[in-house]
Amino acid sequence: MFVKLSCMFIITIVIVIAIDMTVIIFQIGQLVSCKIMAADWSTLPLDLLIDIAMKLETLEDFIYFSVVCRSWNRASSLIKDQWKPIRMPWLLLAENTNNNPDCVRKIFNPSNNKCYKLNLPETLGARCWGSDYGWLAMVDRKLNVRLLNPITKAEIHFPSAEAILDGRPYDKNHHESEENYINWILRAFLKRLIVLKVSENEFVIVVIYGHFDHLAFAKHGDKSWTSVFVNQDFGSWMFDVVAMDGYVFALYNDASLVYWNIEDFQGHEFVKPMDYSLSKFEMFEEFKSGMGTLYLVQSGCDLLMVLRFKGEVTNSDDETDYNYDIVYETFSFSVYRLDLKNRRWEEIEDYATLFVGGNTTMSVSAKFLEPNLIYFTDDEYVLSEFVRGLGGHDMGVYDPKCDEIRQFYEGDDIRAVYCRSTWFIPQL
Incomplete structure (x- = not known):
């Protein structure tokens, strides 16, 4: 040779x-x-x-x-079943409805600043929420509810969103048209869909819905949604739900908690929560007026509460002179850890990378990500109807060291009526 x-x-x-x-x-x-x-x-x-x-x-x-x-x-x-990747959130960007016959959706990976394209006609016109488990929780224009793995295209079907209305004082005849009725459910009636893993191979969807933030859940194969008893005091509403250590916790706007055993979400019976008494937490005006958001995040063995401070944007001292290309924006965050021993929230400055938004919340520790940063997506659906260019603009990464917000994605394809940019952790 x-x-x-x-x-x-x-x-x-x-x-x-x-x-x-x-x-x-x-x-x-x-x-x-x-x-x-x-x-x-x-x-x-x-x-x-x-x-x-x-x-x-x-x-x-x-x-x-x-x-x-x-x-x-x-x-x-x-x-494939044994291999586990590093937990890395991807961002399913807002749907593109212009000249997009193949329903291509872009996915952004913040760890390497790369975009990928997937054909996802299943998400067309739907409202989506992400999860830690590779699933997108979706409600489409026919009000079908399902979990979709955008990588493998696997699906799990649940009862219709319209079935949540059973026994509730909502009448579709009060709406001008079928289209308005669907728009109302997707924009106003459904607050959040949260994916919980109740056993090794079983997931449930928990729905926060209605004007007073009711709670219901369903499993694959159910014909209806099971209501969950929640606090319905006037002026009190629910922000988030998370599963941790065999319990399901719900967070209210006054930073109070209630909880259930996770087994309660595997049956079909109406269940009442147990109160988790906490020391009094100082309320903020932003949350009294509804302009702030609270998130509940499991981070390792800790339960974190993330406070997101938002405000309306005006062009001058006249409080009615809005910038209708923006209208609202996020300007700061605070993070608190639940002190289990003393039953109180304590503010912390050291935490893993956090991802929050109207779709899902997650905490990630990875060598690809800088800690103590908070990535966030737009979660405003009330004021967004006043925005000339649709909602979705309120997105960025908050750095507490310099108290600044910067953009992590520079594209212009982030605005949509329903299917906004959505965090999920991909899995095969």
Whole structure:
């Protein structure tokens, strides 16, 4: 082999005398590339391919690995259920309704600032909420409720959103048209859909809905939604729900908590919560007026409450002179940890990277992300109807060290009526 290579090299050098230098480079490149291409990577032993695949960290790398060839795809398919990527939220950007016949949705990865495109006609016109488990919780224009994995296209179906209205004093005849009725449910009636994992292979959807923030849940296969007893004191409303350590916690606008055993969300019986008595928490005017938002986040063994401060935007000292391209914006955050021993909220400054919005909340510790930052998406649906360019603009990353907000995505495709930008952690 060495003799053959030497002869080819000598022949090439001889030809140099008569031809241009660019041809030399081309011929040498061909020689090198032929030797590299001679290696058949598909013949690597299966156990070695599995070891390599198990060491991959990101979903992108795993997908790239699986499409190299048949043997690599087989290796990835054998370990797909055991392989776990680093938990990394992706952002499903707002739907593009202009010249988009294939219903392509862009997904943004903040860890590498890359965008990917997926055909997701299932999300057309729907309102979506993300989750930690790879699912998007969706309510479409026909009021169907389902979980959708945007990567694998797997689906889990739940009772219709219209079934939540059973026994409630809401009449569709009060609306001018069927279209207005659907718009009202998607924009005003449904506050949040939250995905809870109640067992290894079973998920439930918890719905916060109505003017006084009622709570209901359903499992796959249910024909109806099961109501959950909540605090209905005047002026008190629910902001968020999270599952942690076998319990389901609900957070109210006065920072109070109630909780249930997670087993209560696996039956079909009306359940009453247990009160989690806390020391008095000082209320903020932003939350009294409804301009602020509270989030409940599990972070490791801790339960965090994130306060988001928002305000209306005006062009002058005249409080009615709005900038109708913006109308509202976020200007600050605070983070509190639940002190289990003393039953009170204590403000903290050191925490993992937090992701919040009207769709889902999550805490992530990863080498790709800087800690103590809060990524947020637009969660305002009341004032958004006054925005000339639709809602979705109130999105960025908050840095508490300098008390500043900066943009993490520079594209202009973030505005939509219902399906705003939505955090989810992808899974195969």
